[in-house]
């Protein structure tokens with residue numbers, strides 16, 4: 040059942056190219072020019088009437104929602120807020136008939152996410168669910184459902200479900216953009232072409248898993264580390280940090296790189312590992328200056344950057360290169376080495392990778 044892999048998590052990491060392909064599937068037309076999201080029944084008029092968007096989810100799905108916010112805001116310029124479901128449902132969120140609520144849940148059964156969905160509907164919002172389980176509670180109660188075709192996810196730590204949620208956000212963002220005309224046809228085609236290259240690019244970087252394994256064995260002896268990044272890199276940093284914590288039990292924190300100097304820099308000392316996500320080219324110069332701040336205080340910096348980025352390579356101790364794509368799509372590649380990092384660090388520490396302590400796959404209680 041693990042198809043020759045030692046753990047479900049590793050199998051699921053390697054299933055990502057297929058999950059990307061299946062989730063894109065027939066949702067891109069044959070000419071690669073348009074998104075065909077027929078399961079979203081919102082009419083063009085209803086899309087025009089959207090004033091704001093709330094994305095609501097828990098854990099890893101919440102982190103997909105953070106990427107979703109930057110994707111939608113960039114593509115369609117509609118304000119998006121991303122909330123943790125357990126906060127959203129109790130904070131009297133300002134929901135109107137012009138609010139689109141997007142709930143994200145692998146299982147479709149998470150109690151807080153389901154309660155947030157109900158709260159949104161009670162307030163008259165239209166709800167789209169992004170879920171991996173056909174027929175789940177969330178899928179039954181939402182107005183529209185975008186199914187992620189990642190296939191069953193067994194490991195407690197979510198990998199292919201998360202990346203398929205990213206693909207779903209790219210498709211939805213493009214669908215909204217082509218309806219509203221906020222991106223021209225050429226830009227949409229360029230993004231679609233880059234999306235279609237992702238599965239092969241994931242395969243390419245999985246071929247370098249050994250480099251990550253070696254680095255993971257190094258960090259497995261540490262008790263604390265940091266992830267830093269800006270923009271979409273910050274969202275991925277948060278997911279990388281969660282993944283590492285939940286299965287390796289190494290404490291880590293994800294920081295918006297520019298925010299470090301407002302307190303957290305006090306924790307940077309000789310030898311501490313800092314993992315810097317540096318794919319967002321328009322922010323690179325700023326990220327490099329944050330890398331210099333931590334290096335000056337003795338941090339050992341491991342960067343994840345696009346191949347051939349010499350500026351980053353010369354500023355850090357070690358760099359893991361990912362294939363080039365549009366900055367918007369970078370999270371779908373940059374998270375993969377972080378999943379492998381968590382996996383190999385957990386293994387090096389002798390933990391139960393697929394069933395980490397204290398955690399359950401599906402959280403159906405508050």
Ligand code: F6R
Nearest residue numbers: 098099100144145146149196197
């Ligand atoms: C982390 C993880 C959890 C889930 C969260 C939401 O790897 O798996 O953080 O993402 O419990 O679960 P779903 O997506 O089923 O609502």
